[in-house]
Amino acid sequence: MNTNLEKNRFEHEQPGNNHLEICNLNKTFTVHVSGGKQIMGFEDVSFNVKRGEFLAIIGGSGSGKSSLLKCIYRTYIPDSGLILYHPGPEYQPTDLTAATDHMILNMRRSEIGYVSQLLYAVPRVTALDVIAEPLLMRGMDQAGARDIAANYLARLCIPEDLWDAYPSTFSGGERQRVNIARALVASSNMLLLDEPTSALDPASTAIVVEMLREVKLKTTMIGIFHDLSVVREVADRVIVMKNNRMIKTGTPGEILGSSTGD
Ligand SMILES: Nc1ncnc2c1ncn2[C@@H]1O[C@H](COP(=O)(O)OP(=O)(O)OP(=O)(O)O)[C@@H](O)[C@H]1O
Ligand SMILES: [Mg+2]
Known part of the structure; x- marks a missing residue:
């Protein structure tokens, strides 16, 4: 680990407790079709996420929320800053901005x-196979994996006729539920959710919220939401983005008060 990482680690970490540390992260986009014009993704974002915490990110459209999540998942490489991922107390952190593609x-x-x-x-x-795939990759047999996938589809109220159909033909809400189920069966240690309930009706939203609350017991989560009632139900802490910057953080009660608007 280089000296900068070591320095940041000690400046930002509460020992043993942080799962993710984001330090002074910046992302701009160069749009070549617009003659190399620079577009701001987000700037100067710093926060920590504790192991097992559910952090919600809220803020207006275009404020940089998805770009931030994509930098953590490394779909985007930030211009500068650090994203330190702590696999566990016995391991060195990985800087996700500098890790190899293979890692x-x-x-x-x-x-x-x-x-x-x-x-x-x-x-x-098929929907069943989309959800079963992460289990097969972990060595589970096909019958067992499809069984678990079927349970998820049933719980998420996807009609049984659709289980062997292709999600590319599904409605937005059905497809979103399949995507969520796939992510949940994978049992990752950290889950990044970009507006996971945006296409869902209230009944499906309630089921997904219940499922998120269950996995929260073993998974650290960072989720972007426009539906503030979902934030109140699942989040431990909230970050607010505005004008491509993080403007405040606090508990759902501190940030949202009793209002319900976005
Ligand atoms: N791949 C890209 N190329 C160029 N500009 C991009 C790219 N991705 C995001 N942007 C720009 O970065 C800014 C932030 O976008 P981002 O998608 O992060 O916003 P957001 O907060 O997720 O918005 P929404 O709530 O609408 O999803 C926007 O101005 C957007 O146009
Ligand atoms: Mg977005």
């Missing part, structure tokens, strides 16, 4: 899961 792919298998804001579906893979 990142390994971490995505077991350490860090992600539910995208865009409801992407792999073509020609």
Whole structure:
């Protein structure tokens, strides 16, 4: 580990407790079709996430929330700053901004899961197989993996007729539930959720909230939400983004008070 990492680690860490430390992170985009124009993703973001904590990120459209989550998942590489991932007290932290692609792919298998804001579906893979895949990759037999996948689909009220159909033909809400189920069966140690309930009706939202509360017992989560009632139900702490900066953090009660608007 280099000296900068060591310095930051001790400046920002409460020993043994942090799962993620983000220090002075910045991201701009260069848009080549606009003649190399620079667009601000977010700037000067710093926060820690404790192991087992559920951190909600809220804020207006375009304030940098998804870009921040994508930097943690390493879909984007930030311009500067550190993202220190602590696998556990006995391991050295990994700086996700500098880790090799190979390390990142390994971490995505077991350490860090992600539910995208865009409801992407792999073509020609059935709903059951989409959800069973992370279990098969861990060595579970196909019958067992499909059984667990079926339980998730049933619990999420996906009609049984659809279990062997392709999610690429599903409604937005059905596809979102399949994506959430896939992320939950993977049992990652940290889960990144980008508006996981945005396409869901109130009944499905309530089921997903219940499932998130269950996995919270063993998973650290960072979730972006526009629905502040969900934030009140799941989050331990809230970060507010505005004008591409993090403007405040606090408990849901401190940040949201009794209002329900965004
Ligand atoms: N790949 C990209 N290329 C260029 N600009 C980008 C890219 N991704 C994000 N941006 C820009 O970065 C800014 C922040 O976008 P981001 O998607 O992080 O916002 P957000 O807070 O998630 O918004 P929303 O609530 O609408 O999802 C926006 O101005 C956006 O246009
Ligand atoms: Mg977004």
